[in-house]
Amino acid sequence: MMESQKYAIVDLETTGHSPASGDRMIQIAIVIMKDWCIEKTFTSFIHPGKPIPLFIQDLTNITDADVKDALPFEAHADYIYELLQDSIFVAHNTDFDLSFLQAEFQRAGLPKWFGKKIDTVELAKILFPTSLSYKLGDLAADLNIPLDNAHRADDDARACAHLLKKCWEELISLPLTTLEQLHKKSFRLKSNLSQLFFDALQTKRRSVIDTENIIYYNKIALQQPVARSKTNEKPLQYPMSKEEKIKLFTEKIPAFEERVQQFQMMDSIWESLNRKSEIAIEASTGIGKTIGYLFPALIYAIQNNRKICISTYTSHLLEQLLINEIPKMEEILGRQINVTLLKGKQNYVDIGTFEQLIKFEDLSYDETLTVLQVLVWLSKTKTGDVTELNVSGGGQLFIDKIRKSNEKSQTIDPHFDFYDRAIRESEEADLIVTNHSMILVDLVRKEPIFEKIDGWIIDEAHQFIQAAVNQDESIFTYTNWKYLFGQIGLATDNGIFTRFQKIALKKQRVPLQLFNQLEKKYIRVTNLFNKAMQELVHQMKNYTIQTKQDTKHTVFLSQIELDNGLMKSVSHAIQNWIDLAERIATTFKNDVEEIAPEHQLVLEQWEYWIREFKMKVAQWEELFLQGETDSTTWIEIDRRNVPGSIRVLKKPINITASIHQLFEPFRKSGAVIWTSGTLSVPNNERFIADQLGIDKNVPILSLQAPANYYAGAKAYIVTDMPDIQSVSQTDYIESVALAITRIVRTTNGRCFVLFTSQDMLRKTVELITESELLHDYMLFAQGVTNGSRMRLLKSFQKFSHSVLFGTNSFWEGVDVPGDGLSSVIIVRLPFSSPEEPTFKAKSSLIQQQGRNSFTELSLPEAILRFKQGFGRLIRSSHDKGVFIVLDRRIETKSYGVEFLRALPQISVNKLPLQDMVLEIEHWYNSNDKDRKQVGNNEK
Numbered sequence: 001m002m003e004s005q006k007y008a009i010v011d012l013e014t015t016g017h018s019p020a021s022g023d024r025m026i027q028i029a030i031v032i033m034k035d036w037c038i039e040k041t042f043t044s045f046i047h048p049g050k051p052i053p054l055f056i057q058d059l060t061n062i063t064d065a066d067v068k069d070a071l072p073f074e075a076h077a078d079y080i081y082e083l084l085q086d087s088i089f090v091a092h093n094t095d096f097d098l099s100f101l102q103a104e105f106q107r108a109g110l111p112k113w114f115g116k117k118i119d120t121v122e123l124a125k126i127l128f129p130t131s132l133s134y135k136l137g138d139l140a141a142d143l144n145i146p147l148d149n150a151h152r153a154d155d156d157a158r159a160c161a162h163l164l165k166k167c168w169e170e171l172i173s174l175p176l177t178t179l180e181q182l183h184k185k186s187f188r189l190k191s192n193l194s195q196l197f198f199d200a201l202q203t204k205r206r207s208v209i210d211t212e213n214i215i216y217y218n219k220i221a222l223q224q225p226v227a228r229s230k231t232n233e234k235p236l237q238y239p240m241s242k243e244e245k246i247k248l249f250t251e252k253i254p255a256f257e258e259r260v261q262q263f264q265m266m267d268s269i270w271e272s273l274n275r276k277s278e279i280a281i282e283a284s285t286g287i288g289k290t291i292g293y294l295f296p297a298l299i300y301a302i303q304n305n306r307k308i309c310i311s312t313y314t315s316h317l318l319e320q321l322l323i324n325e326i327p328k329m330e331e332i333l334g335r336q337i338n339v340t341l342l343k344g345k346q347n348y349v350d351i352g353t354f355e356q357l358i359k360f361e362d363l364s365y366d367e368t369l370t371v372l373q374v375l376v377w378l379s380k381t382k383t384g385d386v387t388e389l390n391v392s393g394g395g396q397l398f399i400d401k402i403r404k405s406n407e408k409s410q411t412i413d414p415h416f417d418f419y420d421r422a423i424r425e426s427e428e429a430d431l432i433v434t435n436h437s438m439i440l441v442d443l444v445r446k447e448p449i450f451e452k453i454d455g456w457i458i459d460e461a462h463q464f465i466q467a468a469v470n471q472d473e474s475i476f477t478y479t480n481w482k483y484l485f486g487q488i489g490l491a492t493d494n495g496i497f498t499r500f501q502k503i504a505l506k507k508q509r510v511p512l513q514l515f516n517q518l519e520k521k522y523i524r525v526t527n528l529f530n531k532a533m534q535e536l537v538h539q540m541k542n543y544t545i546q547t548k549q550d551t552k553h554t555v556f557l558s559q560i561e562l563d564n565g566l567m568k569s570v571s572h573a574i575q576n577w578i579d580l581a582e583r584i585a586t587t588f589k590n591d592v593e594e595i596a597p598e599h600q601l602v603l604e605q606w607e608y609w610i611r612e613f614k615m616k617v618a619q620w621e622e623l624f625l626q627g628e629t630d631s632t633t634w635i636e637i638d639r640r641n642v643p644g645s646i647r648v649l650k651k652p653i654n655i656t657a658s659i660h661q662l663f664e665p666f667r668k669s670g671a672v673i674w675t676s677g678t679l680s681v682p683n684n685e686r687f688i689a690d691q692l693g694i695d696k697n698v699p700i701l702s703l704q705a706p707a708n709y710y711a712g713a714k715a716y717i718v719t720d721m722p723d724i725q726s727v728s729q730t731d732y733i734e735s736v737a738l739a740i741t742r743i744v745r746t747t748n749g750r751c752f753v754l755f756t757s758q759d760m761l762r763k764t765v766e767l768i769t770e771s772e773l774l775h776d777y778m779l780f781a782q783g784v785t786n787g788s789r790m791r792l793l794k795s796f797q798k799f800s801h802s803v804l805f806g807t808n809s810f811w812e813g814v815d816v817p818g819d820g821l822s823s824v825i826i827v828r829l830p831f832s833s834p835e836e837p838t839f840k841a842k843s844s845l846i847q848q849q850g851r852n853s854f855t856e857l858s859l860p861e862a863i864l865r866f867k868q869g870f871g872r873l874i875r876s877s878h879d880k881g882v883f884i885v886l887d888r889r890i891e892t893k894s895y896g897v898e899f900l901r902a903l904p905q906i907s908v909n910k911l912p913l914q915d916m917v918l919e920i921e922h923w924y925n926s927n928d929k930d931r932k933q934v935g936n937n938e939k
Contacts (some may be wrong), residue, residue: 005199007033007118008087009164011157012097013060015048019103024048025073026062029157030083036165042083043154045070054772060152077108084113087208092136092160094119094191114281116192120163122369123193126182127170129373130388131720132795139163140480141798158303171200172207175214175221178379179204185358188368206236214379217416218325218355221379236299236333238270252332255878261703265292268701273300273308273455278672280461280689282679284904285871286705293457293675298329298337306454309432311439312815313463314790321433322450330671340429344438347634348384348419349374350404353608357401359601366394374402384418390791392811401608436460436467440662454670456663461674462688462864468655472631474622478533478646484616485526487609491519500606509588518584521577528570533643540637548585551640554837557623557633557648567624574617577842580608590932623648630654632841651838653845660693677871681863688864710904712880713873720912721886722830733760736827737767739886739913741774746921747822747882749777749801754808754869756828757883758783761805764827774803781805808832808865822924824873829889829899830865859895867902881921 009031016023029043048071092095094117121134140147140159142167147159183197213224239245249256272279283289297308368392404419414420426432489495504510539560631652638645677687724732744751755761765781778799780792796804832839843853873881890896
């Protein structure tokens, strides 16, 4: 039998990142593991021969006193070198630990260590492709690995050893074919994972049983879908009286609290469904909105054997519905509910495209890593929803290639099509749960899938407006077009043109002159495109000379005079290229019974890029050649990067008509129910309803939680913040950073901070990070931390000591889960920037009609965001939280009172920062005592 592999799992703490700059080791830990058991541990402080920087002391809790009597690295060097012999070197980020150790060996006069290495960051990304974060502490929390003192070498090395073992267990649980593919593709990885994958493969081959519930699409392992059937259980009756409802709910939910407004909501929806009428319901936090609509909707659907569709804006609410609320309803109704989650086609993986793309040999590192992540994920996912994956920036481009789309012609067995699967499931469902964008796509989809719906419940209704804007927007980026050109290439490049020409000429299927013609057409396209971009930049420079000397420029397309003939000639040139490229593809396929698989692959790629060009030419015409009706188009450039930074955006100004068009057919045959926590603002009850195209005769029912629900909430206005007009931006940001830091430390994190400017957000976060004042908190910042909004939110949720920084755009359509959210800080009242192009265009339209854009647009929008901000804070009657406004305009401007009127009846305290912090601290401490006292009494 082969000798067991020895792993040396290493972690170092150092004074900094660069041994060349004089940084030294302060602690080392090595865990020796064999047969997945820890055999030996070596750990020691190391004297760095220099003081430990303060931020490193904060990070590691290792002080100068700890290393005072420690020996220098040279004293341990021989022993450490010996320990590593015949081992595979393992670390969580081997690039750092191994290179630092090699530098220390060199300094101690020892030869360079040679051997294989395994990076557990790389390994964990492959085996846990849906993890939110690949930091050691986060993975340890996810996988129940003990890690008491992160950033201490001994604890980190032990946790890393346990992580390696978990990865091995995960590996051998994978299907055999998945392991074979991982091994085959692992040679392009940065660390030596191929040996580990090979060992897992051998182990798996020796075991008799392969992974269960697996089906195969051309050797790609997928989860077997679970068949669902409708149950014929006893019919359900809707409890009409208050007493019947209370009896039903208290029987099933032990701690059920009767909420008058919730029952009122249920009855209104029940009536609307039966009458097939329309209603809008503003339901504040605290009345139990979700159960308020689910309960009548499900009874109606089951009773009438009809479908109800619930639509939300955020993925978070979709998940909340499926994971928390539906099981609760099954408990209450005493039966299984058939529910299907349906998302837009582009959210699902296209297994056929993926299977084709992985045959390519010339994948980059990022693409290879992503392929391995997807292979593992496919063997586990039940939905095929690619948003479950956490991939690198480079990997995201690969994910975009394997999304399903309307343009892809390839059809596969519906059994393996996740989107098709979701559609089929929806036919059997009582309840379809989807998102706003999916419904909006139905406007343009050829086969509407929502025709059999009896009732529509649009939750987060105020966000339907934003979803409609996103649906209709068009975005052109210079880099994206150049990437497309680069993929095609010339005969002298190694692009798809060269590869396709090579096989077509070799098989003598396409005359060379056609390829020569195509190449000329391609050169004409790129030349005209470059000329058009130069024209764009030239025109913008003419316009922006008079404007402020900022590096970033935004100009409305209507303000500049583009050469229309040049823009048309780009469009014609692309179309000519497409026509000939398609003709060549058809010529290649003609008279051939069977194309060799490797040639088929090149042909499919060729056709893929033709489809991409078709989409691009449609986008070009929409942006540059079609007039603006109910929309606005603008160009953005950054002077430091021209033409690379060119972006052209087109967004609708008014989407009332398209929303009206979407729901008009349904209004005749079923109920339409709009609901949200924020539908109105003081002095303007129909602000949202009008934008949604809801008829004036449709009632708006406003349901507010009782005052005692907000007993745990306090609002504060900080009175000694500087006036932004009277100090420099740097001074203002320092004051903001200080206030945020003190509040976060007082409330122990769980804090959301709202800015109106991305620039101010970034500078504030940088200042807080550099100062190390919140070094022991997880800081997540929009536009600074990598990841989508949902990923930032999920990450924020996971950590008790965390702060989330966002701007207005982040705030819109994001539901910050309220579990333990201690504070919401409003840095500036959430007005839209007057320079934001869509806002500017809307505002200008209102003014042209002789109306006041501040009172009709700017103020109500800001008040709605303000209300939503507060709505995140208190999610149950037991929640405690503080809502803090740092913007003095709420006190000094006449409109300030309207913001305060939008809040529930809670105490609003106006205090200087120091007094406020002391008061919050006292309040939190006394609440903690009260909670502990309640806990003791309950015991």
